[in-house]
Amino acid sequence: MSPRSWVAGARRTLTDLSRRRLALAGALRDDLARRTRRVRTAFRPVAETVTPAGWTVGVLAVVLLVAGPVLHWRELIGGGVFLGLVLLLAVLFVIGRQPLAARLDLARERVIVGERANGYLTLTNPSGRRSRPLVVEFPVGAGRAAFELPALAPGALHEELFAIPTAHRAVLDVGPVTAVRADPLGLLRRERHLSEMDTLYVHPKTLRVDGSAAGLVRDLEGRTVPKVSDNDVSFHALRGYVPGDDRRHIHWKSSAKTGTLMVRQFEETRRSHLLTMVSSRLEDYASDDEFELAISVAGSLGTQALADGQQLSAASSHASLPAGGAQRFLDGLSGLTYDWQARRLVDVTRSLGNDELAASVIVLCVGSGVTITELRRARQYLPVDTRVIAVRCVIGQEPSVRWLGDLGVATIGRLEELGVAVRRVAA
Incomplete structure (x- = not known):
């Protein structure tokens, strides 16, 4: 074995071990969250009000009040009493109601990765008394947007414009708008929801694949x-x-x-029927960019098939995806994530449903972690009379097409190379 091959093999092994470690950590995290769900639900009101700083002050106050008498140290008792009074004063800042109403509107509920999602926030004071200045927040996915709201007179209205950057494909929960009351030291924090939650779909990048329908399925009333x-x-x-x-x-x-x-x-x-299957197994990809490319490939071929009037089915390693229309199909791809317990490609193809196996063309979208041997084994569990194409997404790889019997394997490194690969496979 040459030194270059040995280094490449060692690098591949290290990458596989790293991805397996991430998959195991994700599975353990999900299992812990499921086991502690009841406990977290019972203590949620307290946990949502007391901040980490508040917990620190409270624990420290208890420790000082206990340690003072034991050690006969009056200063410790005085410190514990002082911290307890600080917590009691913090309670005065968070009690009361916020007489506000809010409305959150998105200009578009569906955008493509890289586009900005614009919207506006409208806040009104429907009460008969003047509201106090406070902070208004609303979550955007894992992030949070905050606005300083001035005091509003009775019946007054305040508007804020905002833009949400969309650097990654996702399904983002926008809202609900929350009025926040907190003490100056940040020990307690009380929130009140003012609006309903909205959903923003960030679709994957797709491109038009000219001639894909004519190239992959060459029939009008069905393929013989x-x-x-x-x-x-x-x-x-x-x-x-x-x-x-x-x-x-x-x-x-x-x-x-x-x-x-x-x-x-x-x-x-058979009618022109395309099935796109995206592997959602973490170990099948060397990087997240490969996973995003595989999703974009599936989205491009699926939307093109629907535009050409073909029947479409879609699936991932752990579930079927909606394919009743281009919008629903892209919505499903927007929320597709790794499945920590996803099966191997061979096991997925073995368990496809009858509707999915009725497809005349099946496209397997995978990453560099899926070997040629695995693709061959997966092909054995698919109908002999079905055309099967595997698209391996390897970032930086030169585009190529090879045939393994009746299995076409196309390798691409960028989404823009998909059209060339489809034409070569269809040739």
Whole structure:
């Protein structure tokens, strides 16, 4: 083995171990959250009001009040009493109601990665008394936007414009708008929801793949497959009449020549039906960029198929994806994440449903972690008369196409190379 091959193999092994460690950590985190859900729900009111600084002050006050008498140290008792009074004063800042109403509006609920999602926040004071200045926040995914709200007179209105950057594909929960009351030291924090939550879909980048429908599925009423049927549109041969055959398919001229009844046989045809399957297994990708590229490939081929009037099915390693329309399909891809317990590609293809196996073309979107051997094994569990194409997404790799029997394997390093790969596969 050459030194270069040894280094590449060692690097690949280290990457696999790192991805497996991340997958294990994610599975353990989800399991811990599930086991502690009841406890966290019971203590949520207190946990949401007391900040980490508040917990620190409270614990320290208890420690000082206990340690003072034990050590006969009056200063410790005085310190504990002082910290307790500070907490009591903090309570005065958070009690009361916020007489406000809010409305959150997004200019667009669906954007593409890289676009800005604009919106505006409207706050009103419907009460008969003047409101106090406070901070108004609303979560945006894992982040949080905050605005300083001035005091509002009765019936007054205040508007804030905002823009949400969308650097990553995601389904973001925007809102609810929250009025925040807190003490100056940040020991306690009380929130009150003022509006409903909205959802922002950040769709993956897609491109138009010209000629994909004509290249991958070359038929108008369906693609002929090597299955004999007694009732279809593609004529295949004649055979002897069997009781129960449809008399409309009797070929009378041939029957007159042979002296026995002959009926037509047909080759089964299928409608143009595309299935895009995206692996959501962490170990199948060397980086998150590969995963995003695989999703963009599936989105591009799926939306093109729908635009061409084809039937579309979509799936990931752990679930089926909505494919009733381009918008619902991209919404499903926007929320697709790694599944810590996802099965290998071979096991996924083995368990596909009947509707998914009825596709005339199946495209497997995977990363560099899926080997050629795995692709070959996965192909064995798919129907023989189905056209199967695997698109391996390897960032920085030169585009290439190779055939492994009836399995086409296209490798791309950028989304812009998808059109060339599709044309080569369809050639």
